[in-house]
Amino acid sequence: MTNKPAIPEAENLDIKQCWELLRSVSVGRLAVWAGDHPDIFPINYKVDHGTLVFRTGEGTKLHAALGATPVAVEADGVDSGSGIAWSVVIKGTTESIKLTQDVLDTVGLLLFPWQAGRKDHFVRIVPTSMTGRRFKVTPPLTWWSPLDDATRAGLE
Numbered sequence: 001m002t003n004k005p006a007i008p009e010a011e012n013l014d015i016k017q018c019w020e021l022l023r024s025v026s027v028g029r030l031a032v033w034a035g036d037h038p039d040i041f042p043i044n045y046k047v048d049h050g051t052l053v054f055r056t057g058e059g060t061k062l063h064a065a066l067g068a069t070p071v072a073v074e075a076d077g078v079d080s081g082s083g084i085a086w087s088v089v090i091k092g093t094t095e096s097i098k099l100t101q102d103v104l105d106t107v108g109l110l111l112f113p114w115q116a117g118r119k120d121h122f123v124r125i126v127p128t129s130m131t132g133r134r135f136k137v138t139p140p141l142t143w144w145s146p147l148d149d150a151t152r153a154g155l156e
Contacts, residue, residue: 013132018088021077021132023047028075030054032064039064044113045073051126052090053097055119062121065094073125078137088132090125097122 013021022028030043041061043054052073056062065071071094078085113119 010133010135013086013088013134015130017134018130018132019047019050021086021088022052022075022090025075025077028052028073030061030065031072031074032061033067033069034060034064043073045075045125048124051124053122053124055113056121056123057118058121062123065123066096070128071125083137084134085137086132086134088130090127091129092125092127095124095126097124 026044026046028043028045030041032039032041039060043056043061045052045054056065070091072092073090074087076085076087
């Protein structure tokens with residue numbers, strides 16, 4: 001018999017819950033294929049009618065995001081009071097927002113990048129799949145790995 005606490009199960013979130021959580025934060029990580037390797041970039045985004053929209057300038061992020069390969073976005077959060085954390089991953093395709101009315105509609109989202117500079121390009125991520133989960137953050141003292149016993153044995 002051991003005194004190890006039970007590991008709480010992660011809760012799989014439905015699509016509605018995922019969208020609600022994505023609306024509650026504005027920063028995520030964009031994963032792209034850049035040339036011959038994966039790359040990841042922080043982005044400020046807004047939810048817009050079942051899609052995500054972000055602004056960016058010229059460069060690797062823009063060109064990789066609008067390339068032929070799908071992208072992924074991950075956003076997460078944690079309530080420090082309750083210790084409940086969540087993570088949502090969207091996989092999908094991208095499109096450049098160029099039509100004047102579409103750009104004007106997007107500007108209405110109040111999408112303000114954190115970093116100064118020209119951010120003239122608006123990119124829409126259209127999800128093909130979305131997954132999310134919520135879970136209780138495990139206190140560090142309950143973490144265990146096979147190396148934990150080896151370290152203790154070496155010190156005894």
